[in-house]
Amino acid sequence: MASSKEEVTLLGAKESPFVCRVKIALNLKGVEYKYVEEDLLNKSELLLKYNPIYKKVPVFVHNGKPIAESLLIVEYIDDAWKHNPILPSDPYQRALARFWSKFIDDKVVVPARKAVFTVDEKEREENAEESLKGLQFLENEIKDKKFFGGEEIGLVDIAAVFIAFWIPMFQQIAGLELFTSHKFPKLYKWGQELINHPVVKESLPPRDPTFAFFKGRYESLFASK
């Protein structure tokens, strides 16, 4: 159990949807933390020490003990600070929340990134198709719930912030239609609820510089083609 004498540090990069997940979890819990911005072109000693395997952000450090992988960090935060629960208490509902958050990573985040940040056209198209399929499963799953977690934000909503905030930027940059109110009306409505939730709002990066960052990345990918 967490005490009041905590050292809580997050190594992040402000544009990262994975880092944003951890920020939402910390802000939902009201946990104060030190944020360290990493330069991913020149990774710090601290990042390499704490995440020698993947060398990626986010890394969460609690009283000197590091954890990598955003969904595992969110689940750890929920284990360590019990108030404002992020996962349901019922074992079956917990399993479903883990299932859908893993689904989002495997079937939406991975293909949606490849649909934009890949040079090969066939690969882009295949990945766009796959992410549309993934989004359709989520459209069927959200039904008329406010959030995947019900009335409150839960693990699946946190995992899916990528869909609500990042996919709209990515599709605009690449001139694609992935996540639109026309294709996915219920999921789109959920996305609007999510990004306007006060805790999510304070956790998101500002849109314009984030858009510019990814646009730069996109253009340099095709410039070097």
Next chain:
Amino acid sequence: MASSKEEVTLLGAKESPFVCRVKIALNLKGVEYKYVEEDLLNKSELLLKYNPIYKKVPVFVHNGKPIAESLLIVEYIDDAWKHNPILPSDPYQRALARFWSKFIDDKVVVPARKAVFTVDEKEREENAEESLKGLQFLENEIKDKKFFGGEEIGLVDIAAVFIAFWIPMFQQIAGLELFTSHKFPKLYKWGQELINHPVVKESLPPRDPTFAFFKGRYESLFASK
């Protein structure tokens, strides 16, 4: 909490390392269950109904409620039947157990399968390299512990049964050297402990027909090249 009037069903395929994970968890807990062997070339209505997204085994059904994804099933079993714990109780140790079991899937299971069951030679070689790197991280991690879980089998050991039992068959079939006592002495010793543990032993499929099954799959892959 689980009561004595349980309906517990596992849809599986006997050669599958992922199904074996669930069997180990159930046998560690001493949970009685009904096992249904699936014909993966002719999937049952039940499998398609319970796992419409991935259409894969294992599927675990507890009192009519289905769960897919082997590691999530193992964690659910540990949540639903509290005795003989599979995950540590400490939040940080839980996070590490989840980290390493996900690492095993991403950095060993996926590349080791591709290193064998892929036609393209370059892709085979790259994946063999990647699985060796993954195994090296585990060699460093096991140190002189009996199991990853300590004195008892835990989530990481269950995830890693693929390494102890399946990789030796796969490398023999493909004429590769991935997991040998020479390359990974500590991990090899761990693997021997694991497959000789009575609960694991009763959960593993018989070696000879399993070997023949994968040899057949390997040969048909190259016959149709």
